[in-house]
Amino acid sequence: MQKSPQLSPSIQTMFAQSTAVLSQPSVATFEKFEWRGxxxxxxxxxxxxAVVSAIIAAIFAPFHREVTFFGQLLSRLITIPVSFAVFTGAVYYIGKALFKGTGTYAEVAYTFALFYVPLSILGTVIGIIPILGWLVGFVISLAMIYFGFLAVQSSMNVRTNGEGIALLVLSGLAYFIVSLVLAGVFASLFFVR
Structure with missing residues (x-):
């Protein structure tokens, strides 16, 4: 039976799918949704x-002296989609080239978006509390790794644990390098001197 993609689910539909993915984490749950967007x-x-995170971070920028209102706003509007594109692009290309993954970029992007969006927003909301910021960031990072591991198995059809972990590590390295470059650019543009 061939799956037919639903190419334009509503935000409400994607939020419901995110809720299912986060509350019932498994490869099978991701596979239920990978063709639906x-x-x-x-x-x-x-x-x-990006918009929600940018608005929240910009509102609370005055409480963090090192970044301006507009710096928070613009940096998040740019870095969140760019980081997502770099990471999912790396998963797709490295998965195809090194691990003989059979998924499509659409499957990778859609399955990753289902957990990335709510965890990013949650991280921003809780991260505004200064004492909890680093701890929340760490916990959100662990959650992203776990859900990413399930999404890789589903979207790229990479089924062995070792290959899934290696694919995430290599994609994470690509993401890290690009993040450092972006951080340098935004630091020079938006940090108060």
Whole structure:
């Protein structure tokens, strides 16, 4: 039986799918949704996370002397979608090239968006509390790794644990390098001197 993609689910539909993925984490849960949206849906959903995170961070920027209101706003509007694109692109290309993954970029982007968006927003909301910021960041990072591991198995059809872990590590390295470059650019543009 061939699956037919639903290329434009609503934000409410994607939120419901995110709730299912987060509350019932498994490869099977991701596989239920991987064909229900495409690249455009994934990036629309990621832009929601970027806008929400940017507004929250910008509002609380006055409490953090090192970053300006507009610095928080612009940096999050740019870095969240770019980071998502870099990481999911790395998962797709490295998965195809090194691990003979059979998924499509649309499957990767959509399945990753389903957990990335709510965890990003949650991390921003809780991260505004200064004492909890680093702890929340660490916990959100662990959750992203866990859900990413399940999403890799589903979207790229990489089924062995070792290959899934290696794919995430290599993609994480690509993401880290790009993040350092972006951090340097934004630091020079938006940090108060």
């Amino acid at each position: 495409g690249v455009q849906s994934a990036y629309t959903y990621v832009l929601v996370a």
